[in-house]
Amino acid sequence: MAIECLVLGAGQEVGKSCVVVTIGGKRVMFDCGMHMGYHDDRHYPDFARALAAWGAPDFTTAISCVVITHFHMDHIGALPYFTEVCGYHGPIYMTYPTKALAPFMLEDYRKVTMGQRGEEKQYSYEDILRCMKKVTPMDLKQTVQVDKDLVIRAYYAGHVIGAAMIYAKVGDAAMVYTGDYNMTPDRHLGAAQIDRLKLDVLITESTYAKSIRDSKPAREREFLKAVHKCVSGGGKVLIPTFALGRAQELCMLLDDYWERMGLKVPIYFSAGLTIQANVYYKMLIGWTSQKIKDSHTVHNPFDFKHVCHFERSFINNPGPCVLFATPGMITGGFSLEAFKKWAPSEKNLVTLPGYCVSGTIGHKLMCGKPTRVDYEDTHIDVRCQIHQLAFSPHTDSKGIMDLTEFLSPKNVILVHGEKPQMAFLKERIESELGMPCYYPGNNESVSIPTTQNLKMSATERFITGCAVEQGKRSLHKRNLIYGTGLSEEIGSDEAAGEGVLLMQKHKSPKILCEDELLEVLGMGRHLVQFEPMVSRIVAAVESELQRAKAADLDNDGK
Amino acid sequence: MKLTCLSAAAGGGGGYHSPASHLLELEGVRFLLDCPIDLSALAAFAPVPLAGDAGGLIRAVPRYWLPAAVKEGGVDAVLVSSATGMLGLPFLTGLPGFTNTKVYVTEVAARIGKPMMEELVEMHREFVRYYGPDTDASPKWMEGEELNELMSMSQKAVIEGRENDLTSLVPLYSPGNVEECMHKVQSVKYGEEVCFNGIFMLKASSSGLELGNSTWTIQSPRASITYLPSSVFVSAHALDFDYSSLKENDVILFSDFSSLNDTDEDNEKLNEHSMDETDSSLCRYSVFRDDGADADERVPFVCNNDDITEEIERISFICSCIFGAVKSGGSVLIPIGRLGVILLLLELISEMLHSSSLKVPIFVISETAEEIFAFTNTLPEWLCKSRQEKLFAGEALFGHVELLKEGKLFLFPHLHSKGLLAAWKEPCIVLCPHWSLRLGPAVHLLRRWHADKRCLLVVEQGNGAELSLKPFMPLAIQVLECSFLSGVRAGKIDPLLGVLKPKFVMV
Incomplete structure (x- = not known):
């Protein structure tokens, strides 16, 4: 019997993760994401083509279950489309935090992109709610019996809160799909954790297939130093970020630092969304790192002591402050408004955490220091300081190799990465670990023979x-x-x-x-x-x- | 395979506070199933500080019955089904036979169990401060007349061979023992499969009774065994009883005798099923394995939610009594040890106070309250469906979060805590340990209010109210005895077994 892996998305690219694996006669879809760089047909995985290839009447009969690893749009973005437009009615599994936070991400993104593309492929807010109702939440390490033969289990992946690696088993055939993961613990999440399993195939992300990152504490110190210098000089710090994940991590870092240094400068969160997200984080503390779990009885670290209530008019107030504003990359909204106000003063600081898509102001700021940014019809003089934060919740090449070596699967499939780097990593895995390794492109599939144990x-x-x-x-x-x-x-x-x-x-x-x-x-x-x-x-x-x-x-x- | 009953469910609350304990030998491996602490001896001691007549109770540092598992020598693993089911473990874990023992318990039960042990130690310390430390030598009262009295008062006397066994009465464990015990704990999640000794697969599933309570499935190469402690099909706070994961196991160790403490009507039904608790020896009977056609019909019957509606009605009734007391100007003391009941009570009381716009402060005075209350708001995956929906809607999981924020509920570790006096205002409603009325803040508050007939004391039925109230005589305070749902109702046992289809049931 063979395991058949069909890559519908994130094959030799980053975006719209979607892999359908046929294992022991069961078809499991891992992730159902959208591609944020495209606004045409390439936006979603090509479900229709896959259905035709399987020769099934509809998706519900074709697919045994859908498993979502975490709430990022490139892993869950196409789910409402798949359930509400394509009409999949089978079981959907995700972890508790993913189920709680996914509607936020989906709705936020839907609002931002509304009107950007054709109506017929767009889902509504009601679709999101209906879709989320069908989801069965699962806990880490909980063995879920999907049907008589198919068993799935989630392991801690670390990437964002609620991120999971998924183990699936039918009879003797077993596999792991990692989703995105992080092998080093960060401020609020632990490192990925998995048991030593007997696997026929491991499907792993390979975003940083070639690079090895330096230590995090050094980058954290640098960030704190820059912020401290700015506020002590009476400047304002703008941190444009998305509502979930990075905002909480940086805020914890700052809140802790403020406490230690006895700083009194206010920290603000611009959007109600982020505050709401903090409420979720407080309840989901069990999914953060062990260190936080052990200490939270005394003080919930998401109960930020130095975060003050914020109103829009505050951006005109004199005096230093730190502001977290959405959206990230400064694509519009409140972060742009604050940027316009604060950029002309050299006392101020803009900190850009993470990756910025080209075409955004964030991207322009990252590519060397401009003195003037044109946005639509307005010109903004940029005299403020710019600080880049190279934080990434993905594992690096060493992490991927470590995990692969630890699990020692019979085969490895790489997804969610860039083609040249994947080719490099494939070579390494094959030569150093001696495992056959594949990195299929979109809509390609890999067939892997499995061993069958006979009980006697x-x-x-x-x-x-x-x-x-x-x-x-x-x-x-x-x-x-x-x-x-x-x-x-x-x-x-x-x-x-x-x-x-x-x-x-x-x-x-x-x-x-x-x-x-x-x-x-x-x-x-x-x-x-x-x-x-x-x-x-x-x-x-x-x-x-x-x-x-x-x-x-x-x-x-x- | 061999099963030995070490102790039957004892004490009040249908075995909630002290579930049964068994020793299971399987393929040469010894499993201890639950190890509760037996607090029945405690009732014979006078609470401190002594006030007036102790009512013939022993005036000394109390001693506790050693868990019967001690005599059985070593065990290889302990499966714990609830936080109360691990309170006796610190007595054992330091012994030579337990050096390599692993304790399996759900993450939540362990997180709740540890502060419970620490609180017990802390409350016990009050006696030590009063009388001086308890030495290992047998104290005076053990030789005198008082001992017989203790025996007659303690229900344990009926168990054979136990009467004269003074060695079983020991001082309480120390904080060091607790630490040592917690080191042996391997915490699991519901549905997590753990391999033990290479041949056993252990799996906990929710039992619905309390946060983190579990049933256990032991899969050995030759048989699959379910350890089924007290369970509740549909719960108002904990995750519902996951009976479907127990289907088709060969043997069920059924140790849910809560229904025996219920009404007579239930008891009669139970007798028809020829179950007998007093006969703690093995009573095997085979259950007819039907062909499953009508098993599916039974599912709706066993999991309909009458039980929980009844439970909520009961708690509402308690609330109305509480309401009546505070309205007449009296305070209310609720020394109830069930976390689930406390959480529900808080929600219902505050609702009632809110609708009547009566402003009465609610205090929870317990060392562990802050920790446990904060903890209960962070475990959505262990809660019942309706509370999980709260997570998805972005609301706090329990009502107490809001109450604390609004300043209607106060948590203090001790009666003498800083700030308590400033916040204190009578009439008030106080929830505090300990249900035995021998330990903790409950003793002091009962002393304060026992002569006021406007006040109300809410205790759980079956804890021997007469004996436990003895040192507080004469009593004018109103006493409300109430019982709570603590297991499968007798009428539902049969259909449940029909669904699970075991080959054997051991009671």
């Missing part, structure tokens, strides 16, 4: 027979005769038992003693006798035996 029972007499044999420590290699007429020599360090494998139709295979076989077959014993022609052979065998015994004794001596 042995009779009591056979087992006692073996035990006696082993007691004698015979080194003779024995033949195991198969009932089907095949014979194979079994060589192992320990003595192999002698028996007959009986395979009958409609019965489970069984190992018997020779005598028992006769009983089962109801036949008498026939003996064929040989006359030794050369006595030297016997002598040779005997000396061989003695040598073996001596070796044994040697071993025992040691």
